[in-house]
Amino acid sequence: xxxxxxxxxxxxxxxxxxxxxxxxxxxxxxxxxxxxxxxxxxxxxxxxxxxxxxxxxxxxxxxxxxxxxxxxxxxxxxxxxxxxxxxxxxxxxxxxxxxxxxxxxxxxxxxxxxxxxxxxxxxxxxxxxxxxxxxxxxxxxxxxxxxxxxxxxxxxxxxxxxxxxxxxxxxxxxxxxxxxxxxxxxxxxxxxxxxxxxxxxxxxxxxxxxxxxxxxxxxxxxxxxxxxxxxxxxxxxxxxxxxxxxxxxxxxxxxxxxxxxxxxxxxxxxxxxxxxxxxxxxxxxxxxxxxxxxxxxxxxxxxxxxxxxxxxxxxxxxxxxxxxxxxxxxxxxxxx
Numbered sequence: 001x002x003x004x005x006x007x008x009x010x011x012x013x014x015x016x017x018x019x020x021x022x023x024x025x026x027x028x029x030x031x032x033x034x035x036x037x038x039x040x041x042x043x044x045x046x047x048x049x050x051x052x053x054x055x056x057x058x059x060x061x062x063x064x065x066x067x068x069x070x071x072x073x074x075x076x077x078x079x080x081x082x083x084x085x086x087x088x089x090x091x092x093x094x095x096x097x098x099x100x101x102x103x104x105x106x107x108x109x110x111x112x113x114x115x116x117x118x119x120x121x122x123x124x125x126x127x128x129x130x131x132x133x134x135x136x137x138x139x140x141x142x143x144x145x146x147x148x149x150x151x152x153x154x155x156x157x158x159x160x161x162x163x164x165x166x167x168x169x170x171x172x173x174x175x176x177x178x179x180x181x182x183x184x185x186x187x188x189x190x191x192x193x194x195x196x197x198x199x200x201x202x203x204x205x206x207x208x209x210x211x212x213x214x215x216x217x218x219x220x221x222x223x224x225x226x227x228x229x230x231x232x233x234x235x236x237x238x239x240x241x242x243x244x245x246x247x248x249x250x251x252x253x254x255x256x257x258x259x260x261x262x263x264x265x266x267x268x269x270x271x272x273x274x275x276x277x278x279x280x281x282x283x284x285x286x287x288x289x290x291x292x293x294x295x296x297x298x299x300x301x302x303x304x305x306x307x308x309x310x311x312x313x314x315x316x317x318x319x320x321x322x323x324x325x326x327x328x329x330x331x332x333x334x335x336x
Contacts, residue, residue, distance in 0.1 A: 046176025
């Protein structure tokens with residue numbers, strides 16, 4: 001398996017991302033944009049929320065991404081009787097040693113799959129808050145650091161379905177992006193029957209990247225250049241959500257940081273070490289929409305958060321010089 005030292009270039013590292021993408025698309029057929037977004041969130045050190053009706057491959061996408069990377073994986077099936085300690089772990093008294101011993105929970109993995117997260121109570125959902133934001137867990141006054149890379153991939157059914165609890169705003173805000181898988185095209189569904197009709201597509205799937213590779217990819221993404229006009233463009237988009245008449249809750253400063261990190265990862269996946277406004281526009285809805293709360297009147301008018309974000313994109317001026325695709329100063333020396 002290929003590994004990289006600290007002097008590896010972004011071009012070398014993005015080849016690893018391409019292998020992971022092809023591996024995931026070998027199972028999740030006909031959804032390249034969904035796979036790309038999942039990989040973008042991974043490289044941006046974020047967490048992914050997959051929301052859709054049952055049976056469209058939400059859990060399969062999460063498991064495929066996890067298996068394509070040689071990382072530790074834990075799956076949590078969220079149910080109404082799940083306890084917070086089932087996620088974070090618990091201290092158990094050892095009678096022989098006469099001391100408490102900490103038993104780590106499922107959160108102590110590099111890829112954590114939270115299946116049907118909105119079937120657990122808000123109390124249990126809140127057990128993820130500290131780990132998702134600070135990448136650590138505090139139990140009985142002791143803080144434990146989580147491994148790197150660390151990513152939560154959660155699936156949820158629409159809130160209209162039976163047995164679901166809506167995710168609290170603080171929980172949704174910690175997910176970098178939300179994606180809807182959607183139904184496959186007839187051609188992709190027919191190919192799915194031919195290829196995966198008899199066996200599970202995960203049986204023969206092999207890891208194509210190591211945890212060390214992903215860490216190096218993340219480090220490379222951090223070095224992607226974002227010009228000041230593009231940074232201001234990000235801030236203007238997020239600020240517009242806080243004053244829009246159809247929204248009673250806009251995006252938080254955390255959303256601004258998440259959008260910036262996501263567009264850096266998107267640029268790296270495109271083979272660039274600098275960000276363009278196109279990167280921001282393509283990721284604005286996945287990163288911002290799930291954090292926004294429409295007003296009652298907007299809901300009556302059937303206005304969705306995605307529609308509001310699209311309207312904000314149309315109204316917000318795009319940085320003129322970078323809109324034409326010009327590289328920022330010094331980018332030529334860093335490009336590959």
